[in-house]
Amino acid sequence: MTATSSTPVSLRGVTKRYRSLAALDDVDLDLGPGITGLLGPNGAGKTTMLRVMATVLRPDAGEVRLLGRDPSRPDARTEIRRRLGYQPQELGFPRGFSTFAFVNYMAVLKEWADRGTRTTEVRRVLDLVGLGDVATKRISRLSGGQRRRVALAQALLGTPELLVLDEPTTGLDPEQRASLRGVLADIAATSTMVISTHQTEDVAALCRRVVVLDAGRVHFDGTVPQLVSLAAGRVWMAAAPDAAAQASWRTASGRYRNVGESVPRGAELVEPSLEDAYLLLRGATAAATADATTSAEVA
Amino acid sequence: MSTRHVRPDDLRAWVRGEADAVTSMSLEQHLVRCPQCQAGVAAELPPMAYAVSSLPDVTPLSDAAGPGQPEPPALSEVPDAPDLPDLPDLAAVWGAVRDEIEVPRVSLLERLLVRIGLPPGDAMLVAAAPALRGSWICAVALAVAFAVGGAVAARNGSVMVFLVVAPIVPVLAVATAFGPEAGPALEQESSTPYPLARLLLLRTAAVLLAALPVVLVGQFVFPESAAWVWLLPALGFTAAVLALSTWFGPWRPASAITVVWVIATGAASRLDTIWAVFAPQYLVLYVLMLLIGPPVLVLRARRLGTIGRIAS
DSSP: OOOOTTOSEEEEEEEEEETTEEEEEEEEEEEOSEEEEEEOOTTSSHHHHHHHHTTSSOOSEEEEEETTBOTTSHHHHHHHHHTEEEEOSSOOOOTTOBHHHHHHHHHHHTTOOOHHHHHHHHHHHHHHTTOGGGTTSBGGGSOHHHHHHHHHHHHHTTOOSEEEEESTTTTOOHHHHHHHHHHHHHHHTTSEEEEEOSOHHHHHHHOSEEEEEETTEEEEEEEHHHHHHTTTTOEEEESSOOTTSSEEEEOTTSOEEEESSSOOTTOEEOOOOHHHHHHHHHHHHHHHHHHHHHHHHHO | OOOOOOOHHHHHHHHTTOSOHHHHHHHHHHHTTOHHHHHHHHHHSOOOHHHHHTSOOOOOOOSSOOTTSOOOOOGGGSOOOOOOOOOOOHHHHHHHHHHHHHSOOOOHHHHHHHHTTOOHHHHHHHHHOHHHHHHHHHHHHHHHHHHHHHHHHHHHTOOHHHHHHTTHHHHHHHHHHHSTTTOTTHHHHHTSSSOHHHHHHHHHHHHHHHHHHHHHHHHHHOOSGGGTTTHHHHHHHHHHHHHHHHHHOSHHHHHHHHHHHHHHHHHHHHHSOGGGGGSHHHHHHHHHHHHHHHHHHHHHHHHHSSSSOOOO
8 A cells, every 4th residue: 555645544664662672663554444454463563553553652763644644743643632542452440430431531531521412422332332231330340341342432432533443352252243343344434443353253354454463573464365365275174183284273073174385184175264374374474483583593 | 232122011010110129220221222112111101191181172084075075174274272281302301311320420529629610521530530539538648647647746856757758648649649550541541632741730739739738737736847848848759750750650750759758868867857858958959849840741741642651
């Protein structure tokens, strides 16, 4: 994607380090309207990238532009935040707040000054995420999935143009996830949404585009079919696990799904899934990293 | 996302006032946000006999007059219907019920803050934070204890412990109010357009103001200087913590200032007297901290866009 002044999210050479660890390492990325899924193992830099996009973390180096503005400038940052919704990965809520009270509190911080319109908006987002029934319940008494939806509700206040969601479907049951996907898909029709997740099925169901991060670098950037096509001809069902496979696991049928370059004996080639492709990519990345480390040690 | 609705039997029982308390609470929580079940309530209500009985007797008319049947009267000949009593707007009624159930009541503290001139939104942000409420109570209780304790200690001639501890109490209270444990929603708050420096200053002022009346009472009851002399370093240290929190978060500066203060007062006591740390040149230092800290906080927070360090 070619960046223009109207590109909602643009990162150029963005680097963020925590001591010697590069959480983001010279990342270039442009994101347009619709939903982009961020995939990657723990520690890949997904949360750091989302924090930069949410304006709560400044990179050590590089240029960031959000909604056509530079978040390092105070006035521009405030304007971005007026049009931004952010659900962090680590959820924290002040003690004693009810669901309604917390979202109402966040609405005040988001400049919903009029009490009447604020109340209507709080109800709208709570109903949207299916928490209308627990509006008066204390957050401390909600389940993990419900708490995640409280954080999502506050992110949806005002129908923001840029939504940054860190693992929004974690802890939800299948019915809630399916319902939430519908809500997010509707919102994404008029906004730019970035979702970090470990659930490849969410990416497959929701995302127009997928970015795979590892060790702070972008290892894949393309559409979901493009990522899936990486695994075409490399996924096999066999009676036994293949030691040479990059990933191998027992399925419900009792047979083994082997993902990799080698062809297990008596194996049957099957259609790849997004998860197969992700595992294949991860395996290749890990192997490349190991090779690089070995080369460095030899050198 | 729920697609469940109230069962007709339960709805009927609730309309007739026969549902038990638990069922009623659960049902009302659902009813206020479900138009379909609200329509069910309307269907269960008895017909409005008062309105029907007040209507004039009319002869039914067929859609089109047939041959031999009288023509319907012209509209101008139809007598005006009598005025019916205004019926309530059901949507407004349900909205009011939902307000009553869901919207948190305005607390006494919030009302007080509005009364002293704070905009309602700011008052809510200051008053609604439970962390502040905890710190508030803590600050008041500790201020009472130290003011009285200081006065008593001064009378007994053993004021040193009080003067060592008193100035750092507000510092630790403020750090507690804004540390990660007390401000768990900081990351969500940081992504909003509301200026966080303003939020911190408002809450700090609230915590400190809670202590002032108590100190004044202490000064009135016990006129010894120990009851108030700690206030200036306390304010200066608090301002310094707020400014330094934009680099290091609240706890590191609070801890560092506490250690330095304890060492300084200990050294002063050993070399001369603890009152040495309240000498004019040091008072100037505390005043400088008080004057410089808040602007540094505002400018740094404006530049960084966050307060303290978001955990990696």
